[in-house]
Amino acid sequence: MISTLAIILSFQLIGEIASRALALPLPGPVVGLILLVLTCILRPSVAAHIRGTTLGLLQHLSLFFVPAGVGIVAHGDLLREDGMALALALIGSTVLAIAVGAWVFAAVARWTGSTDPEAQKGPNDA
Template sequence: MIQTLAIILGFQLTGEVLSRALSLPLPGPVTGLVLLVLACILRPALAEAIRPVTQGLLAHLSLFFVPAGVGIVAHWDLLRDQGLGLAVALMGSTLLAIAAGAWAFTAVARLTGSEEREALRDQGRE
């Protein structure tokens, strides 16, 4: 287990170093995750070796939200003062993210000529 955690954290550290050294627009952990996925694709034995520990981490993923909850309680005064603005920003960004996802899905479906569009065309719905 410790070896697997060391591998995961090593990829995260590598991603952080690369992200900062190359001024990448991605956060270090995301860069490290991409590197880990690539390593698992290139070496399936690595994926099998880390699978039990990673599944255990995913099973208890909710524990990683405890620090966020503590942060909310610690900054309650700020949330009380700026709560409305934060709520509007969260709802607005959520709606924009949903719209962007729908637009991207539609664009990819048009570019790839998805089978569903062809089925609708055959039924006369489009």
């Protein structure tokens, strides 16, 4: 388990270094996760080695939300001041993300020539 956590944290560190050194617009942990996924694809033995520990971490994923909850309580004054703007930004970005996702899905469906199989059925087809 210690070696697996060392591997995961090493990839996070490498991602942080790469993100800062290359001035990437992505956070270091995201870059590290991308590198870890690519490594697991290229070397399945790494994926097999970390599988047990990562599944254990995923089973307790809710614990990772505790620091976020503490942060919300700690910055209650800031939320009172800017809460409405934050709520509008969250709602607006969610609606925009759903709309863009639907548009991209429709565009890819048109581009690939995909159609709804239900729409192709005639009245006698069951």
